[in-house]
Amino acid sequence: MATARLMGSSIKRREDPRFITGKGNYTDDLKLPGMTYAAFVRSEHANARIRGIDTARARAHPGVVAIFTGKDMTGVNSLPCGWLLPELKVPQHPPLATEAARCVGDPVAIVIAESQTAALDAADLVKVDWDVLPSVTSTARAATPGAPQIHEVAPNNIAFKFQIGDAAETDAAFTKADVVVKKRIVNQRLVANAMEPRACVARYEDATGDLTLWVTSQNPHVHRLLMTAFVLGIPEHKVRVIAPDVGGGFGSKIFLYNEETVCSWATRQIKRPIRWTSDRREAFQTDAQGRDHVTDAEVALSKDGTMLGLRVKTTANLGAYLSTFAPAVPTFLYATLLNGVYAFGAIHAEVTGVFTNTTPVDAYRGAGRPEAAYLLERMVDACAAALKMDPAELRKKNFIPKFDNGYQTKVALMYDSGNYGPCFDTLLQMLDYKKFRADQAAARAQGRLLGVGFSTYIEACSIAPSKVVGALGAQAGLWESGKVRVHPTGKVTVFTGSHSHGQGHETTFAQLAADQLGIPMDDVDIVHGDTGIVPFGMGTYGSRSASVGGTAILMSINKIKEKGKRIAAHLLEASPGDMDYANGQFFVKGSPEKAVPFGTVALVAYVPHNFPEGVEPGLEETSFYDPSNFCFPFGAHACVVEVDPDTGHVKILRYLAVDDVGNVINPMIVDGMVHGGIAQGVGQALWEGAVYDDTSGQLITGSMMDYALPKADGLPMYETARTVTPTPVNPLGIKGAGETGTIASTPAVVNAVVDALSGLGVDHFEAMPLTPERVWKAVQAATSGK
Amino acid sequence: MYPAQFDYHTPGTVKEALDLLGKYKDDAKLLAGGHSLLPAMKFRLARPAHLVDLRKVPGLAGIKEEGGSLVIGAMTTHWAVESSPLVKAKCPVLAQTAAQIGDPMVRNMGTIGGSLSHADPAADYPATIIALNAEMVVEGPKGKRTIKVDDFFKSLMTTAVGPDEILTEVRVPVCGANVGCAYMKFPHPASRFAVVGVAAALTVEGGKVSKASIGITGAGTKAVRAKGVEAALLGKALDAATIQAAAEKAPDGVDVQADLQGSVEYKTHLLKVFAKRAIEAAAKK
Numbered sequence A: 001m002a003t004a005r006l007m008g009s010s011i012k013r014r015e016d017p018r019f020i021t022g023k024g025n026y027t028d029d030l031k032l033p034g035m036t037y038a039a040f041v042r043s044e045h046a047n048a049r050i051r052g053i054d055t056a057r058a059r060a061h062p063g064v065v066a067i068f069t070g071k072d073m074t075g076v077n078s079l080p081c082g083w084l085l086p087e088l089k090v091p092q093h094p095p096l097a098t099e100a101a102r103c104v105g106d107p108v109a110i111v112i113a114e115s116q117t118a119a120l121d122a123a124d125l126v127k128v129d130w131d132v133l134p135s136v137t138s139t140a141r142a143a144t145p146g147a148p149q150i151h152e153v154a155p156n157n158i159a160f161k162f163q164i165g166d167a168a169e170t171d172a173a174f175t176k177a178d179v180v181v182k183k184r185i186v187n188q189r190l191v192a193n194a195m196e197p198r199a200c201v202a203r204y205e206d207a208t209g210d211l212t213l214w215v216t217s218q219n220p221h222v223h224r225l226l227m228t229a230f231v232l233g234i235p236e237h238k239v240r241v242i243a244p245d246v247g248g249g250f251g252s253k254i255f256l257y258n259e260e261t262v263c264s265w266a267t268r269q270i271k272r273p274i275r276w277t278s279d280r281r282e283a284f285q286t287d288a289q290g291r292d293h294v295t296d297a298e299v300a301l302s303k304d305g306t307m308l309g310l311r312v313k314t315t316a317n318l319g320a321y322l323s324t325f326a327p328a329v330p331t332f333l334y335a336t337l338l339n340g341v342y343a344f345g346a347i348h349a350e351v352t353g354v355f356t357n358t359t360p361v362d363a364y365r366g367a368g369r370p371e372a373a374y375l376l377e378r379m380v381d382a383c384a385a386a387l388k389m390d391p392a393e394l395r396k397k398n399f400i401p402k403f404d405n406g407y408q409t410k411v412a413l414m415y416d417s418g419n420y421g422p423c424f425d426t427l428l429q430m431l432d433y434k435k436f437r438a439d440q441a442a443a444r445a446q447g448r449l450l451g452v453g454f455s456t457y458i459e460a461c462s463i464a465p466s467k468v469v470g471a472l473g474a475q476a477g478l479w480e481s482g483k484v485r486v487h488p489t490g491k492v493t494v495f496t497g498s499h500s501h502g503q504g505h506e507t508t509f510a511q512l513a514a515d516q517l518g519i520p521m522d523d524v525d526i527v528h529g530d531t532g533i534v535p536f537g538m539g540t541y542g543s544r545s546a547s548v549g550g551t552a553i554l555m556s557i558n559k560i561k562e563k564g565k566r567i568a569a570h571l572l573e574a575s576p577g578d579m580d581y582a583n584g585q586f587f588v589k590g591s592p593e594k595a596v597p598f599g600t601v602a603l604v605a606y607v608p609h610n611f612p613e614g615v616e617p618g619l620e621e622t623s624f625y626d627p628s629n630f631c632f633p634f635g636a637h638a639c640v641v642e643v644d645p646d647t648g649h650v651k652i653l654r655y656l657a658v659d660d661v662g663n664v665i666n667p668m669i670v671d672g673m674v675h676g677g678i679a680q681g682v683g684q685a686l687w688e689g690a691v692y693d694d695t696s697g698q699l700i701t702g703s704m705m706d707y708a709l710p711k712a713d714g715l716p717m718y719e720t721a722r723t724v725t726p727t728p729v730n731p732l733g734i735k736g737a738g739e740t741g742t743i744a745s746t747p748a749v750v751n752a753v754v755d756a757l758s759g760l761g762v763d764h765f766e767a768m769p770l771t772p773e774r775v776w777k778a779v780q781a782a783t784s785g786k
Numbered sequence B: 001m002y003p004a005q006f007d008y009h010t011p012g013t014v015k016e017a018l019d020l021l022g023k024y025k026d027d028a029k030l031l032a033g034g035h036s037l038l039p040a041m042k043f044r045l046a047r048p049a050h051l052v053d054l055r056k057v058p059g060l061a062g063i064k065e066e067g068g069s070l071v072i073g074a075m076t077t078h079w080a081v082e083s084s085p086l087v088k089a090k091c092p093v094l095a096q097t098a099a100q101i102g103d104p105m106v107r108n109m110g111t112i113g114g115s116l117s118h119a120d121p122a123a124d125y126p127a128t129i130i131a132l133n134a135e136m137v138v139e140g141p142k143g144k145r146t147i148k149v150d151d152f153f154k155s156l157m158t159t160a161v162g163p164d165e166i167l168t169e170v171r172v173p174v175c176g177a178n179v180g181c182a183y184m185k186f187p188h189p190a191s192r193f194a195v196v197g198v199a200a201a202l203t204v205e206g207g208k209v210s211k212a213s214i215g216i217t218g219a220g221t222k223a224v225r226a227k228g229v230e231a232a233l234l235g236k237a238l239d240a241a242t243i244q245a246a247a248e249k250a251p252d253g254v255d256v257q258a259d260l261q262g263s264v265e266y267k268t269h270l271l272k273v274f275a276k277r278a279i280e281a282a283a284k285k
C-alpha cells in the first residue's frame, strides 16, 4: 500500500516550510563565540603585476585583527585542477595572488576584523601598487597573434587542444555531401547567480587541532579532500566540512575557491573563527561562470536530408585560471554530446581551450551539454532552411531509431536507452503543429511575426562510471555513498553523500527510503552535507543525486532487508531463505500471517537477547554505488514566439516540453526542475550575458541592474508532459532531471525567433542573447538587403 | 554590500533639514526613499559622511488638489501616486507612469522628490513631468522658490535644486477634459528603467491639436522636451500621417547615448517608435 503511494507521488517538499518562513540555516546565519569577519582586497585590473602591497593604514584601522597577503601564505599550494587532459597547461593559481592578478576580482589580501564593516572599511585602505598590463577577454581573440600573454606555461593562451571523433570518416562524409551548411555559433558567457551568495565560516580549535569549515558547497567531501590534500597540507581527518542549507548552486558551488581556502588557513593563524560572505558584486566577479564558446560548425547532408557528417571547431574560454573541473566541461561534457539524438554518419570535433583575463569558467547547469544541444539544434534548423524542408520532418528523418540497451555514438558515449520519435510526436500533438503553421501564415498576412522553434536533446547525466572518467582525466571517482541507520524504535536516518541545495533530497530520498521499507515517510530523515557524519560522498552536480545517490541508498536498504530477514526468521523459527518483506512486515513466503513488523526487528537488533547465531547486533548499512554507465535523458521542446518588428522585442506565447527522465520519484519536484531549467535556458536565449570590456577587462554586466535574469512576466505558463523510458543502468530506472530544461530551452527559443523572421530572410543569429536590438538589426539587415 | 561609515540625522522640520545641509555642506546627502542613494552607497560609489533623512519631516508626503493643480509632496512614494484616486481622476498619466517604475518594492520605497532630484537619465517620471508642465517647489536658506520643469533638468543627474536646497513639492496642472495623455516606455530587461520613455499630453479642440507637450526620457543624458514633435502636431488633426511625421522628430535635440541596451542608431529608432505609440495612445483618450 505504502509502496504504491510514495514513489511517483507529488508529495510537498518537507524542506520548504523552513525555507519560506526564513528559518533555514545558511552559512551566514551561523554565530560563533569570538567570530571575526573577513573582507578580500581584490584586483580592480584585469591583468596587472603586483609591485607592492601597503597594509599599514589598514592595520591601524580600529577593529582590525589581522591582514594577510599571498606572501604570508608560505607552504600553501596552488588551487588544484581536478580534471587533467593530456598535455593540459596548468598555471599556478595561488589562493591569494602574489605576483600578478589575472582578472578583475582576483584576491590579493584578506582583511580580518571584529566586524564586517570594519573589515570592509579597512580593505578599502589597503593600497596595492599595480603595474597594469594589457588584457584580453575575448574568446575569439585570446589565441590570436599579438594577444597579451597571460601565463608563461601556456603560450598563445592555449590551455589544451582536444579532439574527438573520426576526422577521415568525417572528411569523406563531406566529400559525398549534396549540401553543406556552415554557421558560426557563439554561446555566450553566463553568470550562475545562485540566490545565496558563496559564504564560509572557518574555525580552528587550538586545543584539539580540529578545523571546521562551514561552506556553501555542493560537495563537502570533495571540498575537504582538495583543500587538505592539495593546497593546505593539513590532515584530512582533522578537518570537518559542513555544507548546511545552501541556497542554490547551479554548479558554481562545486568548486574549491580561493576564499574558503584562505579563511581555513587564516583561522589557524589567528585561532579565532572567521566568516566571509560574498556580496552580489563579488558573486558576479568571482563565482565560476558558464559556457563561453565560439564555434564554427558544418553539417554534410544528402539531398533527401540525411545527416551524413558533422564537423565542429570550438574555442572555449576558460577564464584566467583552471577552475576545479573546467577542462572537462568543453570536452567530455560537450564534444561527446555532439551526436545528439541524430544518426550522424560521421562526426569530428576539435576544441581549443583558451585563457583570458576573465573570471574562470566551469560547470554551470547543463555544463557542456547545453552548448552541444544549442549547436546541434541551431544547425538542424539551418539545414532545414537550406534544404527547404520542414524542421520537424528533418528531425524525425534523422532520429536514432528506438533502442533498449545501448547505442554507440560517433563520439565515444554509449547511450543507455532511447525512443525519440514518440516523444517528439507527443510534442507535435500538444502544439497542434499543423494548426500553428496555418495560424502563422494568417498572422504573417497581417504583418505579425509568429514563429515556432523545436529542440530535441540528449543529456549525459548521473555522472559517472569512475573507471571511465578516470581514463578521461578525472582525478576523482564519481560513485556515491548512502548509509541507512535504523534506530531501535524503527525510525530511520539516511545519510547521503550527495547534497541538496534546492533539489529537495530531504523529500525525495525520504520518499524512496520509506517506499522501499514500507514505513511512513515521517519515520525517515535525510542527513547530508557534513563530512563529520556522512560517509565520503561525491556530491551533487550532473543530475546524479537520484540516480547515483538514490541507488546507493537503495543498496543499503536491500542490505537492511537481508539482515532483517535473518533476524525475523530467527524470531519466527523459519529459514531466512523462506522470508519475504513487504509493507513494513517480514513474513514467511506464502504465510503472511507469520510476520514480524519492521519495528520489532529493529528493536531486537539493538536488544539482541534472542538473536540468530553469527549475526552482528545493530541495523545499519553503508553502500557505495559506482554506476556502470551514464544515463541519457532526452526530450523534445517547442517554443512559440511573437516578434515586435518595430522594436525587436520577443514575446514567448507558448512553451511546451516533453521530457523523458526515466522513472520519477516525485513528479512535482521534477516539474519544478524542468520549469526552473526552462527559465534559465530562456534567460540565455533572450536576456543573459556576461559582457567584458575587451580593452579594460572590466565586467560591464556586474550587477542585477545590468545583468538581466529571467523574470516571471517574461515567461508563459509551461505546458509539460513526460514519456517514461526507464534506464537499464540502475535498479531505480531513474535517468536524471536536473538539467534538461536548461539544455533544451535555449535552442527552442532561438529557433522560434529565427522561424518568426524566416519570411523576411533571416536564417541565423550568430550571437545570443537575442536582445531587441539584435533582433531589430537582423530584421533591418534582411529587409534592406544588407 | 555595506556602505562606508556615515552619521545619520533625523530632522523634524524642513528648517532643521536645511540647517543640517548648511552645516555639513558637501559631506551631507538628503535621504528620501533611498532606492537610488543606498545602492550607490553600498557600492561605495557614494560616501556621504552625513545622511539627512527626510522621512521624519511631517507634511512632505501627500497629495492634494489646489488651484487647478495636484500638489504632490516630495516624499510621496511611487505607490501612493500610482494608487491615489485623486491622481487617477485628475491626472491619470501620472499614476500610469508611477505604476511602471521598477517593481512593487521600489515603488513602495522610492519617492517622487527623490526620483526628480536624482534625475537619473533613465527615470520615468521626468518624461511625464515635462509633458504635464509641472512646477517644482524648493526651499532653501533664502526661502521658497518655484522652478518650471523646462528649467529643472540641467545635465546628467543634475537639477536646478541647489546643494543647500530641498525639493518639497511637485505641482502638476490637472488635465482638462479635452486633454489626452499617455506614457510609453521600453523597459531595461534587468532594472526596468526606461531605455526609452515618451510621455505625451495633447489638447484637442475642434478636431485639431491646440496644445502638444511631449517629454522624453531614457535615450540621452537627461530628460528633454521634444519640441520638434510638439511643433509637428500643433494645429493638425491626429491622423496617421501626422502622427508618423511628428514621431520622426522625436530624436531631435536628444543626445542619444549608446550602451549595452542599444546603439545610437537603435535608440534613435526606438524614440520614434515610442513617440508614435505615446501620441497614438494619447489621441485615443
Ligand SMILES: Cc1cc2nc3c(=O)[nH]c(=O)nc-3n(C[C@H](O)[C@H](O)[C@H](O)COP(=O)(O)OP(=O)(O)OC[C@H]3O[C@@H](n4cnc5c(N)ncnc54)[C@H](O)[C@@H]3O)c2cc1C
Pocket: B029, B030, B031, B032, B033, B034, B035, B036, B037, B038, B039, B054, B074, B075, B100, B101, B102, B103, B106, B109, B110, B111, B112, B113, B114, B115, B116, B117, B118, B120, B122, B123, B124, B125, B161, B165, B166, B167, B168, B191, B192, B193, B194
Ligand atoms: C531595482 C530598482 C529598480 C528601479 N527601477 C526604476 C524604474 O524603472 N524607473 C524609475 O524611474 N526609477 C527606478 N528606480 C529608482 C527609484 O525610482 C528611486 O526610488 C528614485 O530614483 C529615487 O527616489 P528615492 O526616494 O529612493 O531617493 P533617494 O535614493 O533617497 O535619493 C536620491 C537622490 O535624490 C536626493 N534627494 C532625495 N529627496 C530629495 C529632496 N526632496 N530634495 C532634494 N534632493 C533629494 C538624495 O540626496 C539623493 O541624492 C529603481 C530603483 C531600484 C533600486
